[in-house]
Amino acid sequence: MPNTFARTAAIAALLAGAASGALAQEDNGSILVQSTTSTANSGLYDYLLPLFEDETGITVNVVAVGTGQAIENARNCDGDVLLVHAKPAEEKFVEDGFGTERTDLMYNDFVIVGPEADPAGLDGMAVVEDALALLAERSATFASRGDDSGTHKKELSLWSEAGIDPAAGSGDWYRETGSGMGATLNAAIGMGAYTMTDRATWISFENKQDYEIFVEGDDALFNQYGVIPVSPEACPSVNAEGAQTFANWLLSAEGQTAIGDFVVDGQQLFFPNAPEDDTAS
Amino acid sequence: MGEALALAISLVASGDADLAEIVALSLRVSLSATLLAAAIGLPLGALVAVGRFPGRGAVLVAMNALMGLPPVVVGLVVYLHLSRAGPLGFLGLLYTPWAMILAQTILIAPIVAALARQVIEDLHAEYRDQFRSLCLSRGQVIGALLWDARLSLMTVGLAGFGRAVAEVGAVMIVGGNIDHLTRVMTTAIALETSRGDLPLALALGIVLLVIALGVNAAVQTLHTRAARSGAHV
Numbered sequence: 263m264p265n266t267f268a269r270t271a272a273i274a275a276l277l278a279g280a281a282s283g284a285l286a287q288e289d290n291g292s293i294l295v296q297s298t299t300s301t302a303n304s305g306l307y308d309y310l311l312p313l314f315e316d317e318t319g320i321t322v323n324v325v326a327v328g329t330g331q332a333i334e335n336a337r338n339c340d341g342d343v344l345l346v347h348a349k350p351a352e353e354k355f356v357e358d359g360f361g362t363e364r365t366d367l368m369y370n371d372f373v374i375v376g377p378e379a380d381p382a383g384l385d386g387m388a389v390v391e392d393a394l395a396l397l398a399e400r401s402a403t404f405a406s407r408g409d410d411s412g413t414h415k416k417e418l419s420l421w422s423e424a425g426i427d428p429a430a431g432s433g434d435w436y437r438e439t440g441s442g443m444g445a446t447l448n449a450a451i452g453m454g455a456y457t458m459t460d461r462a463t464w465i466s467f468e469n470k471q472d473y474e475i476f477v478e479g480d481d482a483l484f485n486q487y488g489v490i491p492v493s494p495e496a497c498p499s500v501n502a503e504g505a506q507t508f509a510n511w512l513l514s515a516e517g518q519t520a521i522g523d524f525v526v527d528g529q530q531l532f533f534p535n536a537p538e539d540d541t542a543s
Numbered sequence: 544m545g546e547a548l549a550l551a552i553s554l555v556a557s558g559d560a561d562l563a564e565i566v567a568l569s570l571r572v573s574l575s576a577t578l579l580a581a582a583i584g585l586p587l588g589a590l591v592a593v594g595r596f597p598g599r600g601a602v603l604v605a606m607n608a609l610m611g612l613p614p615v616v617v618g619l620v621v622y623l624h625l626s627r628a629g630p631l632g633f634l635g636l637l638y639t640p641w642a643m644i645l646a647q648t649i650l651i652a653p654i655v656a657a658l659a660r661q662v663i664e665d666l667h668a669e670y671r672d673q674f675r676s677l678c679l680s681r682g683q684v685i686g687a688l689l690w691d692a693r694l695s696l697m698t699v700g701l702a703g704f705g706r707a708v709a710e711v712g713a714v715m716i717v718g719g720n721i722d723h724l725t726r727v728m729t730t731a732i733a734l735e736t737s738r739g740d741l742p743l744a745l746a747l748g749i750v751l752l753v754i755a756l757g758v759n760a761a762v763q764t765l766h767t768r769a770a771r772s773g774a775h776v
Contacts, residue, residue, distance in 0.1 A: 325720070326720070445736070448737075469741055
């Protein structure tokens with residue numbers, strides 16, 4: 263069969279043609295959200311976005327990465343909206359001219375989880391600083407994100423408030439995974455380490471094994487999410503109108519109610535707290 | 544493992560539309576990248592195989608070393624070029640399947656070139672005297688060698704395809720793992736792993752393996768048929 267090769271090539275060319283046909287996407291009326299992972303991994307967007315898309319006809323595409331990377335991508339103008347959780351970094355983003363305005367969107371909290379056996383004896387501790395001090399004192403294995411994400415920034419600030427430099431134990435009891443929350447939870451569970459996670463990721467995480475929450479409820483563990491449309495002045499390529507429509511919707515009474523209505527296993531994951539004047543509009 | 548296998552079977556049997564979409568995109572991206580890499584790598588490999596030029600040794604070492612390109616580095620370089628802040632940002636290709644095809648092409652073109660070079664060099668050694676007696680031009684020699692080695696080169700293409708369809712580092716960065724737009728098998732597996740849904744992640748892994756098996760079986764069939772008809776293997 264001398265034509266076999268030619269035929270293979272023809273089939274391959276057809277496949278490539280089919281590919282290019284399917285790839286021709288019209289991206290009118292779509293926006294790209296650079297987002298933290300917790301909102302995506304917990305399924306919040308799967309719940310919210312269809313509501314928004316049905317109402318406005320705007321397609322929302324989400325790139326879910328750590329807060330540090332999301333901000334960096336948005337600074338490169340590779341996104342129309344930023345939805346993350348590291349207020350100082352967000353404010354700097356706006357100050358530097360990359361965002362039009364930062365608004366509080368919703369909150370939840372961080373928790374410290376560990377193995378049921380609780381080798382460090384964290385059970386019953388209400389103050390996160392004391393818990394961290396105990397972990398360091400007993401050199402209990404702790405898995406840190408180590409990736410400049412919102413959760414990582416928060417964790418570092420808590421260590422610093424507790425007057426501890428965990429880097430001294432790096433590679434020993436303090437293990438920086440350099441990866442996302444889910445991957446860090448998997449790693450922590452794999453090595454019997456404690457770790458800090460946002461509650462949304464924890465509740466929707468399906469590989470908990472014998473892990474449970476040991477420290478929660480301290481005001482210092484508050485986790486605020488903010489939304490920022492990327493500025494068309496800094497980034498002329500953005501879909502500014504679509505971005506503003508999306509931000510307005512999230513901050514509206516309707517969007518806020520929808521955020522509050524999202525539950526996993528009967529538990530509310532995110533608590534809307536947009537400023538009142540935005541909610542009213 | 545048993546749970547994952549059962550899940551994989553039920554996913555496929557139920558004809559899950561999302562899964563079908565993800566599988567189709569994986570195949571489109573990686574097959575397109577394989578074709579592009581072949582279009583670049585085969586002539587390049589052949590040229591180096593038959594050519595004698597100063598610095599050839601260095602080129603060989605470089606080609607072979609590039610087979611070990613880390614996907615995440617390729618992803619990063621492509622991201623920096625396609626980003627709106629980068630030199631090719633105006634094309635608006637970032638976070639589209641095109642960006643993924645480009646990254647995978649860069650990743651596997653050296654593999655195709657380096658392996659093709661070896662195959663063709665061996666064949667060339669066999670035929671050199673014959674070519675010389677026929678007074679063929681270099682272009683004709685390369686054409687004849689590529690044609691004669693086509694079956695071995697299919698395997699070379701498969702090696703490239705295998706690397707492309709299995710990598711996650713590059714497509715994650717330049718595709719962004721966007722649902723219904725740039726999500727492929729490997730990024731979906733990474734996502735389910737990070738959600739802690741390990742059985743589903745493993746089930747998707749099994750589906751990916753079966754797809755790779757299917758592609759290889761299809762090429763093997765062509766290979767066997769063609770070999771029976773007398774082509775050089």
